[in-house]
Structure formats: C-alpha cells, structure tokens
Amino acid sequence: MPSTGAIAGRRAPSHQRRHARLELWARYRRHLYADEDLDLVLDVSRVRFPESLFDAMSKRVGAALDAMEHLEAGGLANADEQRQVGHYWLRAPMLAPSLQRRDIIDAIAQVRRFACSVRSGEIAGPGGRFEHVIHVGIGGSALGPQLVSEACGRPADALMVHFLDNADPDAIDVLLGRLGDALPRTLVSVVSKSGLTPTPWQVMLELEAAFHEQGLGLARQAVATTMAATPLDRRAAEHGWLARFPVWDWVGGRTSVTSPVGLLPAALAGMDIGAFLAGAAAMDRTTRQRSMAANPAVLMALMWYWLGDGRGGKRMVVLPYKDRLALLPRYVQQLVMESVGKRHNRRGEVVEQGLTVYGHKGSTDQHAYMQQLRDGTPDFFITFVNVAHDRDGPSPVVASGATLGDHLFGYAEGSRQALHDRGRDSISIDLPDVSPSSLGALIALYERATGLYGELIDVNAYDQPGVDKYGAADVIALQRLVVVGLRKLKAPATAEMIATLIGRPDETETVFKLLRRLARDPLRGVAEIRGNDRFDARFRSIEGSVL
C-alpha cells in the first residue's frame, strides 16, 4: 500500500484496485495455515500459484511424504553414504529404533545434568564458577548453536557462549583478549562429529597452548561432543576432560541442533531445552500430516518448487523482522543450499540443482538491498518472518500513537505490499515470540520443508559430496615440499625454479603464493630477494625457521 498511498485516506483506491485487494483478502483466508497450538501462521497467499497446483502436485507430494515416512522409520535415506537420517528422532525418541532411543534419552539427561552442575558451581574451573563457554566447531557444529544462542540468550544468563568457527588465528586472539583474566572461569566445548575435522582440532590445539601459557590445563576446563571412539573422543578420554557428549552417525551436521551439539551450549546458557525439543516435536507432528493444506512444510516446499520451477529459478530471501533472528537466514542458507545444491539427482543424472538463500534482518535490510528487490531484477522471492511479541514489559509510544514494535510490524507489512504491487512474491511466517519453543518449531519446519523439497526434485538432501573437496591438505602438503626444497637450494631461486625443483611445475602459481606468504613473516625462515618484477623474485631459506 505505501507505493500508492491508497490507505489512510490519502487517495481513494480505484474500484479495480479495491476489488483486487478484496480478492487478496479472500485468498489470504483461503490459504492461511494457522497452528493454534504453536500459535504459528504460514501465509502463502502472496505467491501467485494457481489453485490447480495442489491437484497437479498431489501425487508427487504424496511420494515425498512417503519418503519422509521411510526415513523416519529408519530406512537408509542417505543412500550414498548408506546412513540413516535420524534428526527427527532427537525430539521424539519413542519413534526411534530402540538402540537410538536409549542413546537419545541418555544424552539429553547427561546434557541436563552437566549443565545443571556447571550452573550450580558444582563443576567449576580453577578460577571458580564458569562464566563463559568457548564453543569450538565449524559448519553445522556452530551455526545452529549460534542461532539458538542469539535467539534465546539473555543478558542475565549465568554463562555467556562465544564461538570460534573458523581457522582464523586472529579471531582466537580477539576472543581471548576480550575474555581477559576470565580464562580460569571459561569452559571450552569442542564439537566435531567426525572427531577429526581439521579446524576445530587445530583451534583446540591453539587454545591448549593459550591456556598453558596462563598456567591452565585445558583438560580441566574442556568437554567434547563427538561420535564414540573418534580421535577427539579418545583424546578427551585420555586427557581426562570434564565430560564427553555423544553425537551419532545418523545425525547430519546441518540438522544437529536438537542433538547435544545444540543442546549443550543452550542448556549451559540456561535455556529451557525441553521447550525447544517440544516445539520441534510439535512441528514434526504437524508436518507429518498427509493433507497438503494442513501441512506447513508441504506448503513451503511446494511454494519453493513452484516459484523456482523446481530448478531454484528464484533466489529465496529470508527476512526475519527481529534482531534475535538475524542468523536465521544463514541457518536456512546452510540447511537448504547444502541439502539441495547437488550435481546429480538420485538417478545419477547431472542436474546441477540448487536453491540460493540469503538475507539478514528487516527492517534494516530495507535500507540496504531492498532497493534492488523492488525495482531491479525479479529473480527472487521473500520469506518474511514476523514476531508478535515485541519485548518483555511495556513500550512507550514513539510516534503517531504507535510503539516501536508497531513500526517494525508496519515495515514488514508495508514491504510485503510494496513488493506485491511490483509482482514480487512472498511467503510470511508469523511467530508468537522468539522462545525456545517457537525456535524449535521454526527450525523443524525448515528441516522438513527442505527434506520434502529434496524429494520433489529427487536429490539426496542428506549428503554433501562437494564439501570434502575444498580441503587445505593439498596446499599444506605442497607447502612442506616447498620448505624442504628451499633448504636444499644452493642459491636463491624463483618460484618457477623451485616448483620445477620439487617436481611440481604445474603448481608454480600456488608455489609462488606460498613463497611470498612465508617470506612476509620473519619467523618462517624464508627470505625474498626482489627482482625486476614480482615474478622474478628469488627466495632462499634462512636460519631460524620455526618450521
């Protein structure tokens, strides 16, 4: 409406427009999904799908729901890796096979007990009661816990959770600098499902050194979350860490937030993890329904499919109007893009599928890229996420008889309408609040929608064959060859000469970059002698290398 100034009496709407708006209201009523228990609303009325869509897709949706049933019953849903996919069991252990059931129940109890002991001070650090947690993990081992922490954390929480989710040494220094002399009251939680993910392992080694430098032993302040008998699990056992929490083969990283991976930091911060699990479980029940109109995950997956023609032809902009949910778009980005961004379909055909997700938060982003969304390339759809609860406590009126929260709602509603007026489609999700329960439900909704969408486009949504291809290992191995090769040099040599010397002339470019990188740091034992241009530079080994 803002685009025409049609409401609030500025200009009477034309009959045509009035008619169109009344039709939209009818469409809104007709297609609204409202979950009275969860107090959650999904509105797909502003996607211009034809009414025939449901009939046309009912068979395929039925097959997708069948596949989800098979998955939940313990079938090998991740065929490539011959693995079960069990994240739905995490919040409904009674539905899990008996072995998994026991594991889940025990793990949740163990998380609760441990968090309780830490918060009570029964388990404490050498400096007393723990006040901080450093959560070390990457990808699925970090993003879910970060989302939960930002969404549900409170300034009064007894423990503050910090994250190290990258191989960036400077980030470690910044965090340790911030923690200052609180290190003796800091718990370190290392999370790696495989127990050998390089980055968390290496960050752990860095922290060990930093703790040691302050006269602290990491073991006395550390816990591990990993599968049984992994290198991390063994190290934690051998070094006598405070505790070890399980995660299982049948939980994927990007869907591990309702496992100990996400529950432990949440419980440590004091969040009601029971409510979180219950919210997810309630949404799971709802999204098992066969009726398309009564299943919000089906509605969402169907919209994604229709909007992008089953090819991801439109980018999905996720826009929560709430600072606490600013990480939701990145969480959904990981969940969706890693699940459906696949080269092959299940029949082995090359399909190069995907569904690009981005976004941050409204109304802030209205002042950033929304200019393009309204006026520019129409290659996207938006999902607005609104939160009814503005804040704890009353709000002052800040303008026009309205509160700040009223304005936030106004921005979302105004944007939805302005985009619709320009033919840009949108989905809206209304949440009652950002509570553990609502967050659990929202996450479960996106998990199920992603799984169903994966079925509709016939890709394995549970593997990630491309991720392992990005390792640093080959570059690091090349670096070793370079360092060793340099030591054998009789005279300084160019990158091209050194690459040939070590038998890798095809890797000259990377050798060149490695040499320049090493030569920048006086402690690395590599000297650069400048030439006529940067490519003529010669390098030699010098004494005192730390490598």
Place this chain on the structure above:
Amino acid sequence: MPSTGAIAGRRAPSHQRRHARLELWARYRRHLYADEDLDLVLDVSRVRFPESLFDAMSKRVGAALDAMEHLEAGGLANADEQRQVGHYWLRAPMLAPSLQRRDIIDAIAQVRRFACSVRSGEIAGPGGRFEHVIHVGIGGSALGPQLVSEACGRPADALMVHFLDNADPDAIDVLLGRLGDALPRTLVSVVSKSGLTPTPWQVMLELEAAFHEQGLGLARQAVATTMAATPLDRRAAEHGWLARFPVWDWVGGRTSVTSPVGLLPAALAGMDIGAFLAGAAAMDRTTRQRSMAANPAVLMALMWYWLGDGRGGKRMVVLPYKDRLALLPRYVQQLVMESVGKRHNRRGEVVEQGLTVYGHKGSTDQHAYMQQLRDGTPDFFITFVNVAHDRDGPSPVVASGATLGDHLFGYAEGSRQALHDRGRDSISIDLPDVSPSSLGALIALYERATGLYGELIDVNAYDQPGVDKYGAADVIALQRLVVVGLRKLKAPATAEMIATLIGRPDETETVFKLLRRLARDPLRGVAEIRGNDRFDARFRSIEGSVL
C-alpha cells in the same frame, strides 16, 4: 587441486592437465594487478574472459571513466535528485569545490578533537570517562561504521561501540541489559543524514526514556551526526547535546563511511582515521587511471559486466577469509545492490537491473553453502578476499608443519582451484592486513568499481527511488483509524466490519492483522472474542488503553 588430488604426489597430473595449469600460471602473470604501495593484489585470471574483452570494451570504459571525472569535478552526477556525488572528496578535500573543501577539513578536525577529548576523559559522562558508545543509525548510517568497528576494533580499545540499527524494541532491551550499570559512562551517537529517518529518531526516544528512568539526561551524553538544520540537528542544538557533526547532501548513505558517519565511531574507538582516509585516497588515485590494466576498479567492474552479461546474470559471492571482515559481504551487498538495482536506465527505459551479492566468511562458509557452489547451479562467481597477516605475534604449528593461518590460506586456495576445476569463475583480492589503511583502500575500490559498473550499464548508481516505498507510515495511519474506530463501536465487530466502518474495506487483511496484534498485548486496550474460526473473531475496545 584438491578435487583431483593432483598435487603433493598423490597422482601425477596428466600432460593435458599440466599444460592447462601452466597456461593458468601464464594467465595469472599476465593479468595480475599489483599495487606495490598499498600492497594490494587483484587477480582476475580465473575469470574466463577472452583477451579481446579489453579492446571490445575500451570505448565504454573510457566513457565510464569520463563520467567518474565529471562526477569528481562536481557535476550533478545524481541527476534524478539533482545532487553532486562527493564521497571521493572526503579523503581528498583538495579536489573538492572550495565550499565543500572547508567543510570536510573542519569536520575531520572536529571529529579528531572530540574523540581525543572523550578518550582523555576531558569530555565525560555523569558516571565518569565514557567506556561505551551506542551508535544509532540504519542502512548506510550503520553498516559502514559496523564494518570498520569489527575490522579494526581491538579488545583493548578504550571505548566499545555498540549498534542499534533496527526498529526492534527487544534489541534495545538486550543492549541496555548488557550495558547494565555502565549507562552513565555510555555515549549515544545518533546518525541520520536527513535528520528525520523514523527508526533512529524513534530509537533515540526510547533511549531518552531509558536514560530518564535511570535518572540520566540523554542530552548530556549524546551527539548527533546529520545535515545542518534538520529536525535532529535542531533537537540536538535545543537540548544542548555534547556535539553535532555534519554530513552533507552530496554524501550518499551507502558511501558515507569516510564522512563523520564512519569517522566518529572509528575515532572514538581509537582507530587511526588518518590512515583510513589515506588508504582510501591512495586507492582513489589508482582507480582514476585511464589504463584498464592499471586500474583495479575498472578490472573489477569489467569482470562483473562480462560474467553477468551486463545484466547481473551471475550472483556475486563475496568471501573474505578473515573473521574481522565478515561484514564485508553485507557492506558490498548494500553498496552494489542499492546502487545498481534499478528499474530504469538513464534513458528512462525499464531495465530491471541488479547484481545480487551475498556471502559471509571463509573458510566457515565452505561448510555451509559451498556444497551448492561447487556441485549445484552455476549461477554465481566468487570474490575471494585473502589477508596475508595472520595475527600479531607468532603462531604455533598445529598440523603438518603448518600454522592455523597456513591452513586458512590453504582453504581459500584449495576452494579457488576446486571451483575452477568445475568451471566456476572467481576473482581474488589479496590484502596485506586488516588495517585502517587496507580497509580504506578496499572500500574505495568497491565504491569505484560500483560507480564504474553503474556507468557501464547506464543506471544512476546514486539514487534509491525504491527505498522510500517501504515505509511503515501507511500501516501506522491505518492502525490509528482502527483504534479510533474501535472506540466508536457499540458491540464487538469482526475485522471485516471494522474495515468497512473506517472506510477501508480494501484493507481488511491488514486491519485483521493489526487487530490481532493489538489484542495480544493486554496494555493495548483491544480485546478479542474468539469465533468459530480465526476470521470470525470479534474485537472491541477496552478501558485502560495506552494509546
């Protein structure tokens, strides 16, 4: 290389592959842009443009450079708004028209003086020396300052800068909760170029109330950055705020980071703003060059143009391998999408242009959406941003004779190669460090590339006609009508009845949402009486409304 395991001796590369890699090395050498002064490298060799591109585009690039000269000479580059575009003057005042020159020099001096007085404690709050700054602004008034703060902030900084960049009341409560009893030592900096942007204004009113509740007067702890004689400027003057800093008509929000908008919070935190401005100025000098190969902004704009066919046909993924730069993708997203996401070209034709930008940080994102980038839809290109300086101080060896920083480099280099092997193009920018100087240069590079790209596709890159269309004002006005209408009701009525009553039946959907929203909060004076379904609910006014 990781995708084939070709290096490090695992498998000898085929002759074909070896040849291809050597050709890439030659291409790398041929096209590398290296700025020896700034120690900045731009590598476009992994974009598969044909060598004929430069000749083919030279006339249009020449015209784009002419347009930038015209702009820098003070022409009305923003034709729609009849405004000059002067952000390049901010770091080279001698190039500015004389009036602007004086203003810039005075403003920088004022920022320096004020920051120095605050840091020395000469200007202090009622609780003593200022320790915190709350920066209140939205869009261009926040994102640049946030980027600078994250990139260059240190744990030891005397002042910590916090941001309120949204109309989210809960976000205010969270920040005030964190600050706790530090409020008397907290400076509030309100930034709004127009001086009437609703969100910062309303957040300011909220803060005023919160300060008042703690017996504090906001005026004694507040500064404003705004154009002269705006409502914010007048209020700050009348209430006797600590200081007022200027920003000018000829500085756009998304390019205001080298104006007092960005300089003030940076200077307060203790950053060397002289080095920041000098880095930007040096890049500006470089990017004024007519030679395409010697002008990194031309190279970048040309790649964007070639990759997306001048239509934004490929999404730009920006991936800095450094936590400190995690906000860079969002900064570039705002800069690029708000600048080039336009409905019309300069000739008035409907073009619906745009260039979508997203990303966060490497190597973290390799564990998120990079699965799709390598295996899925090839609808993007990446810009890798590498930082040579790992950290202050030495690094321990964490694995395979290598440091954590070596691994971070390895991930970037490995990903670049793995993507190239799959036919995905990338640009790389190498920075020496994340210093004020490098950051200034990087920002100036993106500013100029965006301006040049705007010229190449013939859009006005300096207006944002779509942004004003998203206002909350019409929804808020409707809310007032609803509240007044409710009070006149003799008996509870449905949303449809109320919408008709207030003469806005076409707005029934929004009226319905507003009623439900108001009825949720017992303080808002609206009661809901449930019906058979949610649309039958009736509403009435109750006593004690705060509105």
